[in-house]
Amino acid sequence: MKIVLSLAAAVAVPLLLANPAAAITAKQKMDTCKFGADDQKLTGAKRSAFLKNCMANRNDKRGPAQPASAGAVPPPKQ
Secondary structure, three states: OHHHHHHHHHHHHHHHHHOOOOOOOHHHHHHHHHHHHHHOOOOHHHHHHHHHHHHOOOOOOOOOOOOHHHOOOOOOOO
8 A cells, every 4th residue: 555655646746846836827817917907997008008017027016036946945034
């Protein structure tokens, strides 16, 4: 029984690492951006500009994405 569980774990781990949970499709991204525009009640040119920036990952208060090779998360500043 332990061999079967070990084998299942050995197969599952690479599969999970190959499909990151953060990866989303363009449609999912557009749905999220539209939700943000609706939440802010944007219309016309302001809505278009917001959607364009949102789809380009601009206006992200978290800042730019870190490259995957950046390594471990730095310790918090004190």
